[in-house]
Amino acid sequence: MKLKDKKALERYNKKLDFVSEAGKINIKIETDQERRDNIARAKKDVKYCVERYFQHYATAECADFHMEWAEMVKKDPNFTGFAKWGRGLAKSVWNNVIIPFWTWLNEGNHYFVLISVSERRAVRLLEDIRAEFEANPQIIADFGEQRNIGSWEEALWVTKGGFIGQALGFGQSCRGLRVGPLRPKHYNVDDIETKQTIKNTKRQDEMVEYIEEELLPSMDGDHERLTISNNWFAPEMFVRKLAAKHPEWKVHEVRAYNSVTYEPRWKTKYHPDYYKNKEKRIGITAAHAEFNHEPKLKGGKHFKSEYIQWAKAPRIDHYKVIAVHWDIAYSGNEGADYNAVRVWGLKDQDFWLIDCYVKVSKMGPAVKWMCDFKKRLPSGVTAIFRAEAQFWNDEVKRTIKEVQEAEGIELNISLQRNKRKKYDKIIDELEARYQNGRIWYDKKLKNHADTQVGLQQLYGIEPSYTTKDDSPDADAEDISFLALHVSAPTPGGKGNFQSGNYEPSSNVI
Template structure:
C-alpha cells in the first residue's frame, strides 16, 4: 500500500471511530417513539442534526444554516452559493447534513461531490460515506446501509438507495449515471484556490464547465447545485457565475461585525475570538477570509503599497478631468455575456496640482451601452461649471460604437454628450509602464477613498497588479488609465500660468464626433 493511501485509510478509520463514539442510541426507545422521532427529524433539521450528527453538533445550529437548508429542501431546482465566512460550517452543511436531510425526506439522492481533484473529492465525500457506514442512530433507524459490492471510495450506494460519488473538477460527467439514475445534486466544494484567482482564463473555463458539464448532466425532477465557498478575492469564477445567473441564490453570511466584533454564529464564537483572529492574521486578511472583503495582492511591477487612498479635492478644483473608455465588444453565449470577453473600462481621472486622482470608474464585462450610459450619468451628476474630456481610442471608433452612443444619448436625453478620439499607437504594455510605473512609485497617483470597497475599482486594481513582462491577464483598466493620464499630463506640463482649473475655457477638443 502506498504511503498516501495508508494515510487516507488511517484518516477514514479515525472518522469511523469519532462517529461510533459520538452517537448514543436510546436502547429503550420504542418503535412508536422511533418513528415519531424520524418524522420530527424530517420536518426539523435542527432536531435532525441533534439526533443523527451529535459529533458535529458541538454548538447549537445557527439560524442561517437552518434557513439555507430549508431553501434547498423546498426548491427541487435550487442552485445557489453558500457564501459563508470561514468557520461557519459550509462544507458540513452542504456535503453531509443537507444531502442526508433530503434523503431522509424521501428525495431520490444521487449526490456528486466535486473537489479540486478526485483525490480531494474522495476525501470530502468520505465524511458522508462514514456516516452511512457506522452511524449508530442511522443504522438503528434505517438498518445497515453499507451495501456489499457497492462501497468504493469514488462511488458508493447504500441499502437505502443513497448514491454518493466523488468527482474532480474538470472530469467529464457526460453520461454520468448509475443504472437509470443520473445525478440529482452537486456540491462544488472550495473550488476557488489561490492558483485559480490568479488565472482569469482558468476561471472562465470553470464557468463553462459548470454550465455545459454539470448542469447538463442532470435531467430529473430534482436538480440541485450548491457552491460552499467564501468569496475572498476580487475576481472569482463564483462571482462570474453569480453575475451571469442573477436568479441563482447568493446566501451571504459574514462571520462577524467588523466594528462591534459581534459573531454571526454566536452559539459557537465570541467577540474575543475574532479580535484574536484580526490580531494574528492582520485586519485585511481576516476580513477577506471571514467577511468576503476581497484582499488585493500587489504584483511584480505595480505593488499594493503604491495605491494611496485619499479624500478627493473639490470637483471644481481640478485642472482637468479626463475620462477614457477602453471599448470591449462583449461576446454572447445565449442570453449571457461571454466571460472570456474583455472588460468595458471607463476610468475617470482628475488632475490637481501635479497629481492624478481616480475619481470614479466602470470596469465590467458587459455590452457597450451600459458603459456609455455610465459616462452620461456621470456627466449629469457634475456641477454645470465642471467639464469632462470624454475620450475613446480611435481604432474602436466605428459605426457600431457611434450607434451605441447615439442610442444612449437618446435614451438619457443627453444630446450634448460627445467623445473625443484618442490617437495613441504605442505598444500597450510599454504605454502602461511608461505612463504609470514611475507615477505610482513616486506617489503621484491617488485613489478616491470612497472607492475602497467598490467592486469595479477592485477589478481594475487586480488587472493593474497583473501587469508584468509576458502577462496574459486582462488589462483594460490599466490601458484606459494610461491613456487618460497621458492626456491629463498635458495640463501639468503645459497649462498657462495662473490657470487653476480646466473650466477656465482654455481647453478645446479635437476630432470630436
C-alpha cells in the same frame, strides 16, 4: 498496500471510530412508536435532525442561516445557488453531510455527487457522509445497516437505503453518469478555487463552462439540485462570474462578523472578541477577505500596490503645510460609508501620509480622533482641518460642538465646495503623482489597519467602480489643497521660488 492508500484507510477508520463512539453516547433509547415519531420530526425540522443524528458535529447550536439555507435547498427540487458563507461557518459540513442526508431522509433514493478540486480531495470530503451511513449508531438504529457489500468503493458507493454517493474531481466528465436507471439528483461543488485559478481568468471561464455545459446537463429528472459552497475571497473568481451570468440563481450570503461591532454571525460558536483577535493576528484586509467576502485588492488600472512608497517620515515640524480632510459619513452601521480622516503633509514637492482614521463609525469618534491628533501636535505646529460643505448640516455641527467641548479643543474646520465628480477628482489629483513617486507613506503605518483599509479603497478605483471611495476622496482633497503650496521656479528666474498662499474659508466652524 501503497503508503498513500494505507494513510487513506487509517484516516477513514479514524472517522468511523469518531462517528461510532460519539453516536453511542448520544443514541436514544425509544419505543418503536417514539422512533417513528422522532424520525418524522427529523424530516420536518433540520435542527432536530442535526441533534438526533449529528450531535458529534454540533459543537455549537445551529445558526439561523444554516437552517434557512437547508430549507431553501430541500423545498426546491431544482434549487441552484451559492452558499456564500465566510470561512469557519461550516459550509462543508452542511452541504456535504447534513443537507444531502436530510434530503435523502425526506425523498428516499438520493444520488449525490460531490465535486472538489481533485477526485482525491472529493473522496476525502465524501468520506464524512459515508462514515455516517456506515457507523452512525442512530442511523443504523433507525434504518438498519447501510453498508452495502460490493457497492462500497471510496469514489462511488450505494447504501442499502438508496443513497448514492460519488466523488469527482473538477473537470472530470459528468456525461453519462448513472447507477442503474438513476442519474445524479444533487451536486455540491466544494471549494474548487485555488491560487492557480485565481490568477488565471481563462481557467475561470473554463470552470464556468464546465458547470453550464457539462455538469448541469448531466442531471435528468424531477430533482436537479446544484449547490456551490466556496469562499468568495478574491476579486476575480469563477463563482463571481457564474453568479453574474445567472442572476436568477440564489446567492445566500453570510458574513462571519459585523466589521463595525465585531459581533459574530454564529453567536453560539464564536465569542464576541474572536474576530477582533483574528484581525489583529492576520490583518484587517485578510480578515475581511476570508470571513466577509471583501476581496484583498493589489491594484488595478489606476493605482497599483507597487506605487506605494514606504519610508521614514520627516519630523512633524519639518512639513511646510499639514492638511487634515474629513470625509463625513453620518451612519455607523455595517455597510455604510466610512468616516475617513486623512492627514497629509507637504515636504519640498512630496506628499506624506502622516496618520489617518478610516472606519465605519458614527461622526463622534472621527471628531474625537481629530481632537486627539491636534493635541499631539508639538507647540508651534499647526494643521488645517477641512471638510466638504455639501455634507454640512445641523447634526454635524452639533456633534463637533459636543466633542470639542468634551475634549477642550477647537478644530476650526473650514469648508470648501467641490463640484467635480469623485472619480475624476481622484484620478486627476492622485494618479500622476503616484506614478511619478511624489506620494509617500510613513513606514510606521505599514501595519496600521486604517491605512490598509484606505489602500484597499484606493486599489478599487476603476471606471464604474462600486467599492468604497471615502479614503481616496479625502486624499484627493488634501493633496489638491497642499499642491497650492508646492514651491515652483519663477518664470525666467533661477533658484528663485514662489509658493501659493492659503486663503482661509470665510465659513469656519
